[in-house]
Amino acid sequence: MLGLAARHHREPIRAFGNRESFRSLIGDVDVHGQLAGREPLHQSLYLWAKTTLPTYVLTMLGDRMEMAHAIEGRVPFLDHHVVEVIRSQPAAQKIRGMTEKFVLREAAHDVITDTVYRRQKHPFLSPPATLNPEKGLNALMQDILRGRVFGAMPFFDHKEVIKLLDRLPSADEGARVAWDQPLMMLTSAAVLHDRYGLAA
Numbered sequence: 001m002l003g004l005a006a007r008h009h010r011e012p013i014r015a016f017g018n019r020e021s022f023r024s025l026i027g028d029v030d031v032h033g034q035l036a037g038r039e040p041l042h043q044s045l046y047l048w049a050k051t052t053l054p055t056y057v058l059t060m061l062g063d064r065m066e067m068a069h070a071i072e073g074r075v076p077f078l079d080h081h082v083v084e085v086i087r088s089q090p091a092a093q094k095i096r097g098m099t100e101k102f103v104l105r106e107a108a109h110d111v112i113t114d115t116v117y118r119r120q121k122h123p124f125l126s127p128p129a130t131l132n133p134e135k136g137l138n139a140l141m142q143d144i145l146r147g148r149v150f151g152a153m154p155f156f157d158h159k160e161v162i163k164l165l166d167r168l169p170s171a172d173e174g175a176r177v178a179w180d181q182p183l184m185m186l187t188s189a190a191v192l193h194d195r196y197g198l199a200a
Helices: 011-016 021-027 031-035 040-050 052-060 063-068 080-088 102-111 114-118 136-146 148-152 158-170 173-195
Strands: none
Touching: 031 040, 040 052, 102 114, 136 148, 136 158, 136 173, 148 158, 148 173, 158 173
């Protein structure tokens, strides 16, 4: 996706090129109290809980929408007794090799299929728009990313994005799926840019 960043717009580079963004992140983290001396897995889980979980997962992936309609999802996993037990377990009970949620898989082994038991954890995503070129979502994405509003945004190279859109139909399925999320992020940025009157 970095290749789509605008090459001819130098203002963002001048403004942010020397900024070390990770410093503001680490500045809000209890490095000595929560990270130092802990296993890498627990360090990772702590950083996840302080950053991506509240700012992305709980906000954008359904939880806030559920709560807005008084619906609570994944109730058993949010019970504080379950959280306390899992928190106290060693890393080998949480992940073993490439098997995530190890203790949960073992606990449910006799009531789930072998396919589910062995399947690697993966997110639940909507069908990629890039795989459905005749559908409305793909048409909307194409219109927005080829349009005036996205072209007016100073952060991306509009010509490179259009070249990518032109190449997608002949790309293999894996490449189209891989590009779906970045393209949807660009589409969302353009919609917000237009909705809040930020276009030049």
